[in-house]
Amino acid sequence: MTAHMANEIQKLKSKLLFLCSLVEQSLWKSVKSLRQRDGQLAKEVIDEDVVIDQNEVDVEEECLKILALHQPVAIDLRFIVTALKINDDLERIGDLSVNIAERSEFLARHDPVPTPFDFDTMARITQQMLRDSLDALVNTNCALAVKVLKDDDHVDAINKEMYDQVKQAIIDHPQYIESLIHLLSVSRHLERIADHAVNIAENVIYMVEGRIIRHKTEEYQ
């Protein structure tokens, strides 16, 4: 690899990692705002999304530049393609964190629903999945990526459980229906974030091994 391309790839890596940290922080804040009924923190998440969007565009431009100017092959090519795809997932996770923040802003302005909902476990697993998928990316660690694929089943199951609980709560406390629907949405957003973490993990496996395991992850595990 020419020193020139090595520099460009290093620059892309730094930009991508910076975006990773922004997205992780956004998710963390949105979950905290929900837990602590903190409307101000939720607003911060919503306002800061524009920074994530700008960084997403920067990363994409950097990828396109390297493709056009250096025509990378093999591992370099797979890294650029992976960066492009992960970039999309990160931006979507940013948007979903904003969605969670919007729900928590609403919930903070209204009375708490009488049935306690425990988002902690779901949020914790989802955050850990995102962290693991990003660590797998940084350390090109396929084993960690595989762990992310497995953890997704857990989040899916909790999301399904949450649906049943909310359904029951609506029957029991119909006056809270709006807040309850917002809570259900939070659960769905967390579940979608976990799916994006899975996408990131799958792309890491592609980058390291050159195999596309999407749609057949069960065979892979």
Next chain:
Amino acid sequence: MEPKSAVPLKKTGAGNAVRPQVAADSAAYVDSGKPAVISAERFSFFYGSKCGVNNVSMDIRTGSVTAIIGPSGCGKSTFLRSINRMNDLIPNTRTEGTLAVNGCDVYDKRTNLINLRQQVGMVFQKPNPFAKTIFENIVYGPRLQGVRSKRRLSEMVEKCLRDSAMWDEVKDDLHKSALALSGGQQQRLCIARTLATKPNVLLMDEPCSALDPIATARIEDLIAQLKGTYTIVIVTHNMQQAARVSDYTAFFCLGELIEYDRTDKLFTNPAKKATEDYITGRFG
């Protein structure tokens, strides 16, 4: 961890030699399943005591374009030139193993060199037209083969020039000197001249290295047109060119065949570390 789709390795006859074969699932390729037109079996080539090509086993399929890449001095040109015995004039050389074209051993004593070189045409790095007219350049080979009819020769000239995509450019100048053509046109004329003896294999030794990007693009287009009708083996230092024009790529290093696979596979996910290091420019 080695990917599942790595090149299957098959033991050949005696000894430890392994034959890298292209993956059998290449249904996207027109030549899939076709027999090998060039077949090397533990082939080695020595310059005195120095080994230029070491124990290479590979099959090149009919109608395909195969690129040979590798660092300077890796034996890729030696291997290419071995296919039609261009190295014969170098003193003190010898070969081991077998190298067959259309099922006939190239280095067999009974091999008729003229027939071999009619079947296996060659195009070199620098265009080398004869100092004759365009027409005479093309009919030179057929004349030696005994074609005398003027009408047949004219038809051949038109067909070869059409096949090499330069008929429209030179049809009114057939009796002008070939040396008046541009470098790119001269190279295409050399290809046309090669086609005139009706070969089924075309060997190209860095055919574009002396040409500008536009002339290079025309030669590459021409390779795409000739593919299927002819089996083309091209040696190139330009990796992007190898990736663009070939169906299969062979990577040579220090005289050995390191990896031989479908081009799309080799350039996205090579099975060997040495290949990856070379094509990504980490060494070489």
